[in-house]
Amino acid sequence: MSEIVLHNYFRSSTSYRVRIALEMKGLEYTYVAHHLRHGEHRDAPYLAVNPQGLVPALVWSDGTLLLQSLAIMEFLDETVPEPPLLPADALGRARVRMLAQMIACDIHPVNNLRVLTSLRTLYGAGDEDIANWFRHWVNETFEPLEKILASSPDTGMFCHGDRPGIADICLVAQVANNQRFNLDMTPYPVISRINAACLELPAFRRAAPANQPDAE
Numbered sequence: 001m002s003e004i005v006l007h008n009y010f011r012s013s014t015s016y017r018v019r020i021a022l023e024m025k026g027l028e029y030t031y032v033a034h035h036l037r038h039g040e041h042r043d044a045p046y047l048a049v050n051p052q053g054l055v056p057a058l059v060w061s062d063g064t065l066l067l068q069s070l071a072i073m074e075f076l077d078e079t080v081p082e083p084p085l086l087p088a089d090a091l092g093r094a095r096v097r098m099l100a101q102m103i104a105c106d107i108h109p110v111n112n113l114r115v116l117t118s119l120r121t122l123y124g125a126g127d128e129d130i131a132n133w134f135r136h137w138v139n140e141t142f143e144p145l146e147k148i149l150a151s152s153p154d155t156g157m158f159c160h161g162d163r164p165g166i167a168d169i170c171l172v173a174q175v176a177n178n179q180r181f182n183l184d185m186t187p188y189p190v191i192s193r194i195n196a197a198c199l200e201l202p203a204f205r206r207a208a209p210a211n212q213p214d215a216e
């Protein structure tokens with residue numbers, strides 16, 4: 001099998017999701033870093049690979065370009081079934097996707113670097129305004145997420161039962177991002193507990209931002 005290439009950046013939470021999934025599946029890959037703060041994801045050589053100019057981008061072993069971390073994780077799960085990242089039953093899969101998408105669709109897009117940069121350039125927002133914006137949109141979803149996780153018998157050691165999956169991956173990557181903006185995690189004991197349980201696992205640790213070759 002030819003090599004799998006992951007275009008990513010150590011601090012990118014969507015890249016972190018895919019790194020965790022690759023590690024859980026035991027897949028080796030070539031790490032290609034693009035420094036987002038230096039705008040390397042907008043340089044011509046990378047745009048030739050990924051016209052969207054975002055990370056992650058996974059180039060599969062047959063040369064196929066795959067974008068969108070949720071789609072990539074599901075592809076990896078279908079291609080390498082063990083350990084599964086989604087439950088066996090349809091209702092369980094819907095619940096895990098729901099939890100993952102609360103983070104991936106309702107928090108990440110409004111807190112992405114290009115959005116925060118636009119707040120600065122278009123509206124003159126300063127560092128504190130940006131941090132407040134970021135925390136606001138995390139809290140908007142973490143409050144209901146905490147309630148849903150705390151009140152459901154489906155929640156176990158992880159978001160769904162006692163096996164980590166796609167929702168846990170999104171949760172861990174989001175919590176890592178939150179730390180950069182000093183988000184108070186005290187109101188979120190269940191999310192914090194699940195995050196801590198995931199970080200005990202070698203795959204999550206190997207994928208952590210601090211353990212990547214471009215970490216600063």
Ligand SMILES: N[C@@H](CCC(=O)N[C@@H](CS)C(=O)NCC(=O)O)C(=O)O
Binds near residue numbers: 012014015068113114
């Ligand atoms: N929905 C995409 C989002 C990808 C994305 O926006 N990645 C961020 C890093 S976490 C990025 O490349 N940002 C560059 C920018 O905002 O300029 C996914 O889940 O893969």
